[in-house]
Amino acid sequence: MALPSSQQILAVLSHIQDPDLGRDVVSLGMIKELEVSHEGKVSFTFELTTPACPVRDRFKSQAQDLVGEIPGVTGVDVRMTANVRPAFMRPKPSEILPGVKQTIAVASGKGGVGKSTVAVNLAAALRKSGAEVGLLDADIYGPSIPAMTGSRQVPEQVNGRLRPIEAHGLKLMSFGHIYPGDQPTIYRGPMVGKAIEAMMIQVDWGQLDYLVIDLPPGTGDASLTLAQAVPLTGVAIVCTPQDVATDIAVKALQMFRKLNVTPLGLIENMSWYICPSCGHRHEIFSHGGAESAAKRLGVPFLGAVPLEEGIREDADNGTPVVISRPDSAGAKAFVHIASQVAARTSIQSFRQLPVINVH
Amino acid sequence: MEITWEDGNRITYSAEQLRWACPCAECRGEMGAPGRLSRVKTLIPEELSIKDVTLVGQYALQIAFESGHATGIYTFPYLRALRS
Numbered sequence: 237m238a239l240p241s242s243q244q245i246l247a248v249l250s251h252i253q254d255p256d257l258g259r260d261v262v263s264l265g266m267i268k269e270l271e272v273s274h275e276g277k278v279s280f281t282f283e284l285t286t287p288a289c290p291v292r293d294r295f296k297s298q299a300q301d302l303v304g305e306i307p308g309v310t311g312v313d314v315r316m317t318a319n320v321r322p323a324f325m326r327p328k329p330s331e332i333l334p335g336v337k338q339t340i341a342v343a344s345g346k347g348g349v350g351k352s353t354v355a356v357n358l359a360a361a362l363r364k365s366g367a368e369v370g371l372l373d374a375d376i377y378g379p380s381i382p383a384m385t386g387s388r389q390v391p392e393q394v395n396g397r398l399r400p401i402e403a404h405g406l407k408l409m410s411f412g413h414i415y416p417g418d419q420p421t422i423y424r425g426p427m428v429g430k431a432i433e434a435m436m437i438q439v440d441w442g443q444l445d446y447l448v449i450d451l452p453p454g455t456g457d458a459s460l461t462l463a464q465a466v467p468l469t470g471v472a473i474v475c476t477p478q479d480v481a482t483d484i485a486v487k488a489l490q491m492f493r494k495l496n497v498t499p500l501g502l503i504e505n506m507s508w509y510i511c512p513s514c515g516h517r518h519e520i521f522s523h524g525g526a527e528s529a530a531k532r533l534g535v536p537f538l539g540a541v542p543l544e545e546g547i548r549e550d551a552d553n554g555t556p557v558v559i560s561r562p563d564s565a566g567a568k569a570f571v572h573i574a575s576q577v578a579a580r581t582s583i584q585s586f587r588q589l590p591v592i593n594v595h
Numbered sequence: 596m597e598i599t600w601e602d603g604n605r606i607t608y609s610a611e612q613l614r615w616a617c618p619c620a621e622c623r624g625e626m627g628a629p630g631r632l633s634r635v636k637t638l639i640p641e642e643l644s645i646k647d648v649t650l651v652g653q654y655a656l657q658i659a660f661e662s663g664h665a666t667g668i669y670t671f672p673y674l675r676a677l678r679s
Contacts, residue, residue: 591599592656
């Protein structure tokens, strides 16, 4: 029997559509190192745009089935890998965060909805999927990343640049690391901007697939500085379900839209609570507010996180819940959200900014 | 300066046009106070030649002129609406 040709194999693989990018996986360049042995064994590398790809397993079995059906194929070996692509074709090599491929901001507008909890667990979930991840705490007044990650050491200085703190496989930097203790940071707006810029420029972030940025509440200085200093891949907006929270989240989202930063979607935190003694599901802050707001605004709904004692406990103890209790409902929700965020950022790597030429 | 937009559309701008369109508070005026561009009739050549253009986040361009004036942040929608 004749051996199958590479063209034949690519032709069947081109039937696999990437649901997020809306194109087939062959034209997206995801199929690499295709080889056919003399015995009819086919092997190739399937390179995803993120290790946290939500359809990873489906892609693998689809590829195996489709290639396996070609006459003459005796075996299929699919190697799944991932290579996160940089967010934009930048006009010139960036001086700010040169080794960072994707920057994801976590914002809310309103305070106390769990931005930092979401940011820490999002970063940890992306790390668990195999990506290189950094987490920048842009909350100058109320830094909570050091406590939530159990990292309270002061960063070392090497050649005039700060080394990020390493914890749980993540690279971290927070004002709480630089100025530990209970002394407040008393800064006016412009100083906040400078501090955030310094954490991007003077910290040696190295090579990262994702840099998650935990923003303070509000639609002012910190968010503006960030949106002006780096081309953000996108912003994930966290809110709690009640109207008073979703209304402010919508304002934050609209601000980022004005700054041409893509909203990756809305996340609903404290979505429900399972009472440990009676087993009843309570919706303390209502339920579904973020999902309906997302629908109204035409942005994706990324997922809902329950109110769980474990999430709070582990945050206070310094370990993100996706690491300490991976089987809990909260951890599963965060992992789901991380894969949704990763999928949305992959779309951004195919987006183009205007090209500017000066003569 | 020439911009090729995401949809393939191309617009060419002259430095002079961009200088006179500078959206900064000094040039445009603020809080009822008229800006410099409404007071002056002519600008010297250094003010009309571009020294550098930098991307501001992903929503705007900051254009620096030879004279040192660089406070204008030209958003993409603003530039798109600006026609020669």
